Amino acid sequence: MVPEFTQQLLNDAPLYQGTLILFISLLLSKIAPLPRAVQPLVAFNYLAKEMANKVNHSNRSHSQQVIAGALSAILLVVPFWAIITFLLQLAAFPWFFEFLVLYICLNDENFNIVAEEVNRALNHKDKTRARKMLTPWLTRDTQELSDVGLSKATIEKLVTTPVYGTVASVLFFILGGAPLVLAARMLKQLELCWLPINPKFRYFSRPVYVLNTLVFALPTWLWNLSLAIQGGPKSLARLFKPVSLNGRIYHELQTCSIAASVLNIELGGPMKFNGVRVNTAKLSHGPLPEKGSIREAIKLARVSHAIWVGFVIVIPMIWAGLRYLQVS
Template structure:
């Protein structure tokens, strides 16, 4: 028995020496994912909201839709560089010099998993609608959406809530896991900043079509794999009969990030999504035409609940995946040492 204890101690010492950094990174990632869901940061206190405000203020100054497409594109690239590079460099510098880099890794990852805080909001929206408080439901939704929520009907509120539930985990949870594995916290932060700029300058809005084109194409390439993986997870949760919907290209929502997730979610939930949106840009209000996805039955409060259930189980799969990797790795090392 004493020999067994010595052997175990030797194994764990060797494991920590050879794979300590890997196991620590997995633990930091898992804790960030877990705590972001157990204790999500209020939207009003989230640093991303401040970043959004800076991006919108800068775009008001330098985005001039009446100018040529090339001038708008150049202005957008310069604005993107001005917003992203200084923030990324400062945080990268802090991470490089920090005495406890794992703590700052955790903080950055926690802030980057920005989709985690929306599930409680979706539940609050359901509660408000059930009590006939449509205005309160719009207030809950407003900080999370670029579109103007003031004129949304109950059906519009349900659509907007479901769409956010279906799209955000692909660039929040899934992308964070994948990019952290590929390039660590600096890569997660860099691409998350690009993603947030797309929220501020949506490509499907005419005023940002050229100004935000560079950001849109960077995100389209960078987030292609996370989005595909998220769609696969939705299929696993929603039924393999929907597998064919993953490979059908939606022609109706050009420029909208997560179009394939919306199409897949609409098929799984058997509801209609998409449709025109109203945006307030500067002091003017614009109506943006977006064709309806899977025109059929309009969503109800029950469908919002189904969307919460679908996406919760899908996210749980990725949480389980992050903790399963170090466990399986440790088991393999144990077998190898025998």
């Protein structure tokens, strides 16, 4: 029985190798992230901004802006994705490059470190430092944010990042390997750069936004579920109450609404982009964020992250157990 079970384990080696790649990537993205200045996706973000500056013109018709956005996304994503995927196929040790792709795609997961620093700065009444730390992570204006605004922005970023980080990486790696993870992450980076809430990108970002709404529908719902189960029935009910923005469903607002419900605070509200005020829904589930709200949000995100890491570990263990029962 033992040799037969060993043979079954060897046959399933790709499953266990993939699990190990995922686990190490998730672990290192938290304890040893790349400095933001040298992250490849930050450079990709810079290219996306430069592309938008050249081809996104508000004086053009809405349809022209939509077409320009679609063509820009294709031009930015397809060549880089194709080259990296081709190199993955040629690599002598593809597992190493798969790990590298996952590690790079997960680097926004270290925002919890930034959130802790923002929380520390706010506790010391140092709003200038808190704004400075948040600015590289957000496309909205941060220079006029109050203590409450800084807390809201930090919490919202903290609870939405794992959707395209941990959850999307786990699901898409299972479904299509590192190339699918990379493609989804690049599309999400474009959405973060060309934020659809920003009036400047209202039409230009629409193709990417619509595509991402479909691509990240399942990761968003599963992450929202892992948040909602920590808040009980009231928060679970929020899973079935979409939050609209100008008549459209915006998936990040739904995640923020559930987080606000679990934390019993208010999130959302007006934002500014290049000095232009944009009204978004106020997600009122309690008082405004207070001194300890960021700390509570960090705990909430950590528990949900632990659920997903546990999922990565438990599934292959269950599979090995079933294999053992099969041969016993």
